[in-house]
Structures are given as C-alpha cells and as structure tokens.
Amino acid sequence: MPVAILPDISEQHCIGCALCVEICTALGPDVLRVKPVEGWKRGKAFVFYPERCISDGACIGVCPTKAIFWMRPMDYTPGQPIPLKKHGLFVKGWEEG
Template sequence: MPIAILPDVDEQRCIGCALCVEICTALGPDVLRVKPVEGWKRGKAFVFYPERCISDGACLGVCPTHAIFWMRPLEYTAGQPVPLHKNGVFDKGWEEG
C-alpha cells in the first residue's frame, strides 16, 4: 500500500480563485477541481484525483489565502477511491460537479 502526503483545501479559506487548479493542471498532475458551493458564486477548490498528486507543493505556493495545506500521510490502494479529509473527518470523496 503506497503512503501519500496529499494536499487538502480548507473550504472556509478558499475564495474560489482557481489558481491552484490552473497551476496543477499546467504542471501535469491535474489533481484539483472546483466544485459548486451553495451561496458562493465562484465555487471552491477540492482534491479530486489525489492519486495523481506528486507532492510538489505548487498549489500551496499560489494560494493567496493559504487555504491549501498538507494532509498527514495516508495509506491508500492504487486504483481505489482515496478517503479525503474534510473538516477533521475522513469522507469517501467528492463527486465532480
């Protein structure tokens, strides 16, 4: 089972600028997406393909509100859904919106 240190997004701090999504996509890993959030015009960033993360930290560096942080090491099985950390609770993931 590989061990990963993955980015996570603090939804309260995220302003929906999508700079993290743009740089991640431009550099190749394509880990992040923006999901619609009720009452928020631009949506919020979230980790959609955690297994693609190369842990380069580019997304952390471009976030103007420091909403992205490293999550503790997480064991996962390649090709299986990765539980994501949200508000202190592990979820089974998000559906792409």
C-alpha cells in the first residue's frame, strides 16, 4: 500500500464550505470533494483522490474552522477515498475521540 503526505480532515470540525475543494481544484491537483453526511445540509470535505495530492497544504490555509489541521503520512489505496475522522480531536495529532 502506498504512503503519501495527505490532508487530515476532521468531520466534526468541517462545516462543508468547500473552500478547500475550490483551492485544490484551482491549483490543479483536484484531490478533495464534499460528500453528503447524514444530518448536515452542506456535506463534509474528504480526500477523494489521494494519489493526486502534491502535499502543498493549500487546503489547510483556507479552512475557516481548522478542520484540516495538518498534512501527515497516510497509507492509501489508489482510487479509494480516505475516510473522514468521525470524532477527531487534535492532541499531538488527530485522535479518534
């Protein structure tokens, strides 16, 4: 399984504004998407194409809620989205709460 430096997104903190998707698409990698989440009108951002990420961190800079706090090495399967963290808490890295 390949490893890449990918954005780590907390579902709990994401408000579905899609600013991260817009900047990522505008810069070229086109890594992120917003998907529907039960009970939430706008959905949540997630890494849809992990193999395209260039690890520039542009998505981190535009996130108004800091739902994308950092880039970290993650295992991924090409063509498979990275799941959202359901109850992410940032304490020396994202931990499932």
